[in-house]
Amino acid sequence: MSEPSRILIVEDEDAIANGLRFNFEAEGYHTVVRSDGPSALAFLDERQQQIDLVILDLMLPGMSGYEICRAIRDRDPLVPIIVLSARTLSEDKSHAFECGTDQYVTKPFALPELLSRVRNLLKRRRQIEHVFQSSQHDDYAFDNVKVNFRTFEVTRGDERFSLTTMELQLLRYFIEHEGAVLSRTKILSDVWEQGADVTSRTIDNFVMRLRKYIEEDPGNPRHLLSVRGTGYRFVAEP
Structure with a gap:
């Protein structure tokens, strides 16, 4: 049996972070929560196991989500990143995609839709890696x-x-x-x-x-x- 996928949640609102953790773990994922960019990046640098997906807020203390996204991409160009943000302007979305995010979800969000996006991104990554590596x-x-x-x-x-x-x-x-x-x-x-x-x-x-x-x-x-x-x-x- 394969290991459960590991999800890193970077979110400073406790209610949202804890809700995501609860629902992701109910789906069988392993989760790690960090409330700011430096601690999230420190975890990525120190981790012993691969992170399979990142949930990232944009408005975080000390370091913006855009900066964090770029820093994650420098460390791992392949990990799927879902930005979860209250910002709805097209400029915000464009900037997030330029920084390397895979998908952009606006708050408030529908939990079933977010879970579906997580499943699809994890599945797509496995499929793409299999196709590319077996080519x-x-x-x-x-x-x-x-x-x-x-x-x-x-x-x-x-x-x-x-x-x-x-x-x-x-x-x-x-x-x-x-x-x-x-x-x-x-x-x-x-x-x-x-x-x-x-x-x-x-x-x-x-x-x-x-x-x-x-x-x-x-x-x-x-x-x-x-x-x-x-x-x-x-x-x-x-």
């Missing part, structure tokens, strides 16, 4: 770029970048549809799970991040091209 083609190369699906890394020249699960999943999608014009609606439907709180702007933000990894000049891309009024097209050899 006969661990590498994909174009121009001076090399993508390693097994290690979740992109190398461009002498630079090496670690990708998050969503970034690598989206890049793989573009590579698998090389040359095709892909609408934002189709990308959203095929790459993100149904009901995920993402918009076309989210896709644009992810594309901008991918361009930083694979393009010599992200402002004038040669491989990941914009198609006006529609979406994007990936071209390996311009």
